[in-house]
Each structure stands twice: as C-alpha cells, then as structure tokens.
Amino acid sequence: MELRVRALESILSEKGYFDPAALDAIVQAYETRIGPHNGARVVAKAWSDPAFRQALLDDATKAVGTLGHVSRVGDHLVAVENTPDRHNMVVCTLCSCYPWEMLGLPPVWYKAAPYRSRAVKDPRGVLADFGVSLPKETEIRVWDSTAETRFLVLPMRPSGTEGWSEDQLADLVTRDSMIGTGLPKTPGAPS
Amino acid sequence: MNGVHDMGGMDGFGKVEPEPNEPMFHEEWESRVLxxxxxxxxxxxxNIDASRFYRESLPPHVYLSSSYYKKWxxxxxxxxxAKxxxxxxxxxxxxxxxxxxxxxxGPFAVADVERVMARGKFGRTAPAAAKFKAGDRVRAKNIHPATHTRLPRYVRGHVGVVERDHGCHVYPDTVANDAGENPQWLYTVVFDGRELWGPDADPTIKVSIDAFEPYLEPA
Incomplete structure (x- = not known):
C-alpha cells in the first residue's frame, strides 16, 4: 500500500495539483487541532451554564461558534441531550459521517461493518460490546447521519460533581460518551 | 445504489471491537491518503458525494475486505x-x-489548508416551500436508484414522523453525478424500531435518518 500511495502522490504533485508541503500541513492540522478535547469543552460548558446548554440544543453550530476555541465549527451541527428517559447514539450506516471538529477523526470501529450494521437494529447489543448497560425502559434513540448534519451527544452530568470547574468536568467527558456508545467517567473512578 | 456500503440492519459482522488508545493513523500512508x-x-x-459514490462503487468483495483508508x-x-x-x-x-x-x-497550496479544516457549506436557498413539517407522518419511498443516494435500504417503504426541518441542502443524488446541486429540503425522520425490524423488536428503540424531501411521501 505504501508504494502505491507514494506513486499516486508523485503523479499528482508532478502534475502540479498540489504542493506536497500542503499535504504535510493538512496532516499536521488534523494531528494537532482536532480531537475529542474540543467536544469535551463544549459538554463541560453545557453542564455548567444553563443558558449555553439551551443555546447548544437550539443551534449547536452557533453556540459552539461563540466559544472561540473551536472557531471552525461546521454548519448543521446538532447536539442531542441524554436524559434519564432517553439515551442517544450516533452512527453513519452508509459511510463514516462524524463531527470531526468536535471529536477528531473517527475511530476504526465507528467506520467498520460491525458498528454500522448493528447500531440501528440492535443498539443495546452494541452498547453491551462497550460494557454499557442501560435500564430496559430507557428509550434508545439512534441518529443515522445520512446527510451533512452532524450529531454530538450531550451526556448526562455525573452525580458528585457539584461545584466542579469546567476544566474538571471536561476531564470526565470521553469521546465515546459524545458518540453515545459510552458514559462519562464518574468522579473518583480510575481514568 | 444497493451496495454493500448500505449496512444498516445487516447481520453477521460480529462484535464491535474498540481498540484501546487507538492512534489517529495506523500507518503513515493513511495520513497521505486522507x-x-x-x-x-x-x-x-x-465533490464529497462523488468521492462517496466511488467508494461505494468498489466491488463488494473489495469494499468488505479493505481497510477504511484503502477504500479511500x-x-x-x-x-x-474517470474524471x-x-x-x-x-x-x-x-x-x-x-x-x-x-x-x-487551481492547484492546492499551503495557504489553502485552512479552507479544508472547516466543513463545507451545504445549506442553500430554498427553490420552493417545504412539503412537510414537524409532526407529519411520512413514508420513505420504495425507490432503488442505481447511482448515489443517501436513503438507506432499511427505511425504504417504512412510515416515520418528521421531527426536525434542517432547511434546504445540496442534493447528494444529483451532485454526486455532476448533475447539479438541485437543493432539497432536509428533515430528520424518526422511525419506531418495530416499524423497521418487526413486532419482536425492542420497543424502546427509535431510529432517525436525515431524509431529503424527494425520498419521502405523505403517509
């Protein structure tokens, strides 16, 4: 694969389609600027600030845009809130749509057949693969990302975090809790 | 197209296996492909829909046996x-x-990198009024286009409820084939798990897709 990729890159750069240094810059930007830390800041803010939480649920692109640290948030970001009665989970059955600017590049499992095939039919079984078990009466809402909308799950704030700062709260927010295949860490649990 | 990429509801792929501390790329070449x-x-x-269509068009055995970035x-x-x-x-x-x-x-230069770090804009001015509104019952049409579509097979023919209206967006089914942006209204449509998977399905499951207006008819 490596040789084949290198050959294609040679062909394209020799034709003048791109400067290879621009490819380096793209990779570097992905490696350093995007990642679940962005989403975790947003969730922690929503847990701490009721007005921001409401703004996030009303229009996540606009709300995240006001935070500054995620300046390049895309259009049509939708935040969906977990409650005691409803758990949200996000999938892209057709390819790999994922809120890159909030969570970084998607993990392999998110893009692979087991998750894409089962998430919409057997979400509780998928959650079990992640070690997550929810009450049997909880509604499980699966969002299939079939268009250019992108979904961010707003998990429930763990109990025992009263008075915590946004920085402390952000440390509890895992990537999977924002996809809906996990729950936030609980205070005092080993990380 | 009715390809193997349209995986929702298929059986037999096994357990989801998360990789602890997964690196962003497993091989350096993956980052070059991206x-x-x-x-x-x-x-x-x-455009992005054309790139999706070409991945979907890989032979099924190649699609299923290739890693993500190999497909890319x-x-x-x-x-x-082709182009x-x-x-x-x-x-x-x-x-x-x-x-x-x-x-x-024009050629892609270092100065253009910022542009790719933001997602493209897909919202467009509406050419006509929306046919549906939140609360409407709709049926996903039983259609089987041979080219790119974002209507997954598992909802076709099934009845759901419009929950959100996302405005008018570029229509993947035409833009993927260089047949124009042809903007269409986009809705979140929610289906009951039992409507999709039969009476034995878990009654607590609800599944939504984002459906372009031409995918839907009143129900």
Whole structure:
C-alpha cells in the first residue's frame, strides 16, 4: 500500500495539483487541532451554564461558534441531550459521517461493518460490546447521519460533581460518551 | 445504489471491537491518503458525494475486505481516472507522463489548508416551500436508484414522523453525478424500531435518518 500511495502522490504533485508541503500541513492540522478535547469543552460548558446548554440544543453550530476555541465549527451541527428517559447514539450506516471538529477523526470501529450494521437494529447489543448497560425502559434513540448534519451527544452530568470547574468536568467527558456508545467517567473512578 | 456500503440492519459482522488508545493513523500512508483526498476535493477535482459514490462503487468483495483508508485510496484512484485528472499511463509509470487537467479552483497550496479544516457549506436557498413539517407522518419511498443516494435500504417503504426541518441542502443524488446541486429540503425522520425490524423488536428503540424531501411521501 505504501508504494502505491507514494506513486499516486508523485503523479499528482508532478502534475502540479498540489504542493506536497500542503499535504504535510493538512496532516499536521488534523494531528494537532482536532480531537475529542474540543467536544469535551463544549459538554463541560453545557453542564455548567444553563443558558449555553439551551443555546447548544437550539443551534449547536452557533453556540459552539461563540466559544472561540473551536472557531471552525461546521454548519448543521446538532447536539442531542441524554436524559434519564432517553439515551442517544450516533452512527453513519452508509459511510463514516462524524463531527470531526468536535471529536477528531473517527475511530476504526465507528467506520467498520460491525458498528454500522448493528447500531440501528440492535443498539443495546452494541452498547453491551462497550460494557454499557442501560435500564430496559430507557428509550434508545439512534441518529443515522445520512446527510451533512452532524450529531454530538450531550451526556448526562455525573452525580458528585457539584461545584466542579469546567476544566474538571471536561476531564470526565470521553469521546465515546459524545458518540453515545459510552458514559462519562464518574468522579473518583480510575481514568 | 444497493451496495454493500448500505449496512444498516445487516447481520453477521460480529462484535464491535474498540481498540484501546487507538492512534489517529495506523500507518503513515493513511495520513497521505486522507490529505490527498482533502486537497484534491478542495482544489475542485470532485465533490464529497462523488468521492462517496466511488467508494461505494468498489466491488463488494473489495469494499468488505479493505481497510477504511484503502477504500479511500482505491476510490480516489478510480475517481481521478474517470474524471481525467490522471491516466492509466501515469499509473503504469508511477509518475506523471500525460499532461495535467486544469483544476476548477487551481492547484492546492499551503495557504489553502485552512479552507479544508472547516466543513463545507451545504445549506442553500430554498427553490420552493417545504412539503412537510414537524409532526407529519411520512413514508420513505420504495425507490432503488442505481447511482448515489443517501436513503438507506432499511427505511425504504417504512412510515416515520418528521421531527426536525434542517432547511434546504445540496442534493447528494444529483451532485454526486455532476448533475447539479438541485437543493432539497432536509428533515430528520424518526422511525419506531418495530416499524423497521418487526413486532419482536425492542420497543424502546427509535431510529432517525436525515431524509431529503424527494425520498419521502405523505403517509
């Protein structure tokens, strides 16, 4: 694969389609600027600030845009809130749509057949693969990302975090809790 | 197209296996493939739906047995060949041997990198009033286009409820084939798990898709 990729890159750069240094810059930007830390800041803010939480649920692109640290948030970001009665989970059955600017590049499992095939039919079984078990009466809402909308799950704030700062709260927010295949860490649990 | 990429509801793929401390890339070449796709797309060689369509069009056995970034590479090669940005002669030689084809937005330079770090804009001015509103019961049409579509098979023919209206968006089914943006209203439509998977399905499951208006009819 490596040789084949290198050959294609040679062909394209020799034709003048791109400067290879621009490819380096793209990779570097992905490696350093995007990642679940962005989403975790947003969730922690929503847990701490009721007005921001409401703004996030009303229009996540606009709300995240006001935070500054995620300046390049895309259009049509939708935040969906977990409650005691409803758990949200996000999938892209057709390819790999994922809120890159909030969570970084998607993990392999998110893009692979087991998750894409089962998430919409057997979400509780998928959650079990992640070690997550929810009450049997909880509604499980699966969002299939079939268009250019992108979904961010707003998990429930763990109990025992009263008075915590946004920085402390952000440390509890895992990537999977924002996809809906996990729950936030609980205070005092080993990380 | 009714391809193997349309996986929702298929059985037999096994357990989801998360990898602890997964790296962003497993091999360096994966990052080059990602960057080439982003750069060539931003330079105007193709749009995102065309790149999806070329991945979906890989032979089923290749699609299912290739890693994610291998699919990206194979799709990119096919797309660039089909659109004339590279030729078979180039691929055979491993170097550029035939003349370049001009790119719509010119060569991709370091100064253009910021542009690819933001998602594209897909919202468009509405050419007509929306046919549906939140609360309407709709049926996903039983249609089977042979080309790119974002209507997954598992909802076709089933009845759901419109929950949200996302405004008017670029229509993947036409833009993927260079047949224009043809903006269409986009709705979140929610289906009951039992409507999709039968009376034995878990009654607590609800599944939504984002459906373009031409995918829907009143129910």
């Amino acid at each position: 960057a080439m796709v982003r750069a060539m797309g931003a330079a105007g060689a193709f 590479l194979l799709g990119l090669e096919d797309l660039l060949l 004339g940005y590279i030729g078979k002669e180039d691929v055979a030689a491993g170097h550029a041997v035939i003349p370049a084809k001009p790119l719509k937005r």
